[in-house]
Amino acid sequence: xxxxxxxxxxxxxxxxxxxxxxxxxxxxxxxxxxxxxxxxxxxxxxxxxxxxxxxxxxxxxxxxxxxxxxxxxxxxxxxxxxxxxxxxxxxxxxxxxxxxxxxxxxxxxxxxxxxxxxxxxxxxxxxxxxxxxxxxxxxxxxxxxxxxxxxxxxxxxxxxxxxxxxxxxxxxxxxxxxxxxxxxxxxxxxxxxxxxxxxxxxxxxxxxxxxxxxxxxxxxxxxxxxxxxxxxxxxxxxxxxxxxxxxxxxxxxxxxxxxxxxxxxxxxxxxxxxxxxxxxxxxxxxxxxxxxxxxxx
Numbered sequence: 001x002x003x004x005x006x007x008x009x010x011x012x013x014x015x016x017x018x019x020x021x022x023x024x025x026x027x028x029x030x031x032x033x034x035x036x037x038x039x040x041x042x043x044x045x046x047x048x049x050x051x052x053x054x055x056x057x058x059x060x061x062x063x064x065x066x067x068x069x070x071x072x073x074x075x076x077x078x079x080x081x082x083x084x085x086x087x088x089x090x091x092x093x094x095x096x097x098x099x100x101x102x103x104x105x106x107x108x109x110x111x112x113x114x115x116x117x118x119x120x121x122x123x124x125x126x127x128x129x130x131x132x133x134x135x136x137x138x139x140x141x142x143x144x145x146x147x148x149x150x151x152x153x154x155x156x157x158x159x160x161x162x163x164x165x166x167x168x169x170x171x172x173x174x175x176x177x178x179x180x181x182x183x184x185x186x187x188x189x190x191x192x193x194x195x196x197x198x199x200x201x202x203x204x205x206x207x208x209x210x211x212x213x214x215x216x217x218x219x220x221x222x223x224x225x226x227x228x229x230x231x232x233x234x235x236x237x238x239x240x241x242x243x244x245x246x247x248x249x250x251x252x253x254x255x256x257x258x259x260x261x262x263x264x265x266x267x268x269x270x271x272x273x274x275x276x277x278x279x280x281x282x283x284x285x286x287x288x289x290x291x292x293x294x295x296x297x
Contacts, residue, residue, distance in 0.1 A: 046074045081181050082139045083117040083124045084210075085110050085149070086172060088186030089156060090130040090163040091236040097221040098283040105217045105282050106185045107153040109290065113183055114146050125176075128152065131162030133171045139180070161237045163190045166199035169206040181211045188216045188266060195261045197269055207273045214270065214277040215293065223259055225252045 047060050050070035063071040087110055093103035110126070117124045118141065125139030126149045135156060137149055165186060172182060190198050197203075206212055225246050234241040245251055270277050278293040280286045 047071050048074055081117070081120070081122040082176070082178065083113070083122050084139060084172065084176060084180050084182045085114065085124070085126045086168050086182060086184040086186075087126060087128050087153060088130075088163065088165070088168075088184075089128050089134060089153075089158045091158065091161040092163065092187055092189055093217075094236060095219055095222070096282050097219055100282050102187055102217045102219060102282060105280065105286065107150070109215055109217070109280070109286055110153055110183070110185055111150050112286075112290065114149060118143065118146050122181075124149065126152065127168060127172060127175075128156055128158075129164065129168035129171075130158035130160040131164040132160055132167060134158050134160075136171070136175060139176075161239070163237065164198075165190045166202035169199060169202035173202075173206050173209050176210070179210055182206070182213070184212065184214045186214075186216065187218055187222075188214070189262070191262055191265075195258065195265055197266055200269060203269070203275075204273060207275055212275055213293065214275055215290075216277060216279045217282065218279060219282045224256050227252065 047063050048071065050059070050064075050072050054072045058072045058074075060071045060073045087106060089103065093106065094101055096102060096104070099105075114124045121141070123139035123141050124146060126135075126137045128134045128136075135152065137145075137152065163186075165184070165188070169184075188197075192198055203212075225244070228246050231244050231246050232241065233244050276293065276296055278289050278296075280289040
């Protein structure tokens with residue numbers, strides 16, 4: 001299923017994102033992206049005779065024994081990366097009270113990262129997920145391939161409404177065998193009743209195989225409930241609805257405590273596995289957040 005967008009409207013949106021993303025990638029992010037991700041992988045190049053100062057850990061003992069002279073392995077920086085965008089398209093992404101929806105923010109950030117990768121001659125792929133993998137686009141190069149990914153970000157409508165971050169991470173580790181640079185773009189709201197992240201086991205495996213970074217998007221209104229009286233609310237993913245008395249201080253404090261606990265557990269999890277992450281709100285310019293994210297690496 002797809003959202004009801006005319007071809008003309010879709011092309012306009014794609015073109016708008018392309019123009020902004022291309023400009024940002026060339027003017028701001030290209031250098032930051034290169035310094036943050038290039039050289040994170042080393043590939044075997046050749047074997048040569050040992051020279052004073054060489055790291056003995058690179059000794060090639062088989063060649064040394066065969067030629068009866070010390071030889072070392074030489075490695076060089078991998079110039080080409082494989083970048084995979086894990087894009088959360090669950091229905092919670094349609095929420096937005098200021099600026100733009102979370103899904104729109106994810107689309108722009110994903111486009112900027114993808115353009116930055118293309119500028120550096122890297123392959124780019126995308127995995128779209130809800131509570132299951134909705135679509136996987138294998139990594140390739142080229143502007144046409146990139147625009148295809150952006151069109152899917154804007155146009156794809158999930159067949160399911162829930163969120164399963166762990167399932168997306170497991171699919172990634174099975175689909176991409178060689179180490180890749182992965183960006184998980186999500187609101188990261190996927191927890192057990194006690195607030196513990198449901199995806200820890202899958203995250204642990206993925207971070208050991210790939211270079212994983214997390215870009216978390218959120219709407220400011222998600223963090224607390226305003227006092228506006230009796231309100232009818234509906235969960236965009238489960239479909240459950242209820243009346244909530246937002247005038248009650250206990251109700252507001254309970255929600256804030258739950259949301260704060262969710263973020264605290266998430267932060268501890270990222271620190272535990274040494275995962276680079278950044279949180280970006282729908283009412284702020286994401287440029288600063290991305291710059292901070294890249295510089296932190």
